[in-house]
Amino acid sequence: MVIVWRYTSSVSSYVSAGQQVVVPPQRCPTCVRQLVGWGGYWRWLRAPLLVERIWIRRGRCAVCRRSHALLPDLALVRRLDVVTVIGTGIGLKVADGLGLRLIAEQLDVPHTTLRAWWQRFRATSPKLLNECLAMAVSLSGAAVDVRSVGERAALEVLGVAWQRAHMRFGVSIGSSVWGFWSWISGGLALGTHTTSPWAAMGGTDWMRASPSPGGPDP
Ligand SMILES: [Zn+2]
Numbered sequence: 001m002v003i004v005w006r007y008t009s010s011v012s013s014y015v016s017a018g019q020q021v022v023v024p025p026q027r028c029p030t031c032v033r034q035l036v037g038w039g040g041y042w043r044w045l046r047a048p049l050l051v052e053r054i055w056i057r058r059g060r061c062a063v064c065r066r067s068h069a070l071l072p073d074l075a076l077v078r079r080l081d082v083v084t085v086i087g088t089g090i091g092l093k094v095a096d097g098l099g100l101r102l103i104a105e106q107l108d109v110p111h112t113t114l115r116a117w118w119q120r121f122r123a124t125s126p127k128l129l130n131e132c133l134a135m136a137v138s139l140s141g142a143a144v145d146v147r148s149v150g151e152r153a154a155l156e157v158l159g160v161a162w163q164r165a166h167m168r169f170g171v172s173i174g175s176s177v178w179g180f181w182s183w184i185s186g187g188l189a190l191g192t193h194t195t196s197p198w199a200a201m202g203g204t205d206w207m208r209a210s211p212s213p214g215g216p217d218p
Helices: 013-021 083-096 100-107 109-140 150-173 177-184 197-200 206-210
Strands: 002-005 036-047 048-058 067-071
Touching: 002 177, 013 036, 013 048, 036 067, 036 083, 083 100, 083 109, 083 150, 083 177, 100 109, 109 150, 109 177, 150 177
Parallel strands: 002 067
Antiparallel strands: 036 048, 048 067
16 A cells, blocks of 8 residues: 655755655554654655656554555656646647647646546546545534535545645645645555545545644554
């Protein structure tokens, strides 16, 4: 299983940290015990002006005897590109209706890559909308007035959930809505899984489980 954690510094800092990257303590998704370090692995990450290998630590639960990849919220599972670039591409398509080819040129990513993101986003956007609506409502108790439809509505409500999480938990939520998107989906925001990662890693579970005022600690 993948556990996404919030990384607050820059992509280049993560890259240059190499195997020395410091991951805050993470808990077992099953029994909530603190995980112990369990090596890691290299993966590639493409960001503006860089394509580099980054070190992904693994953590293991001594009780459940299972290890988990600890993915920074810079990235998504099995997607080469940094999540802010993926999100920006989707955002441009949704908000401005620009052609995929033009957006791909702007972002300097292959057209086929952007098309794959867009197809997955379209397929997953109803789930994103539902999960973020439920999350936004449970965060503040107030209903969400959705003013758009389709993919646009999904992005709108993702933004609302992120803002409300910020109001409740403060800076620990992170300054990037796309990092939040990776985090609440357990890195599977564009995944092809039929089972929902949202229910396990995101959704509303972390809010119930989290001891305030410390904020969410999945
Ligand atoms: Zn465990």
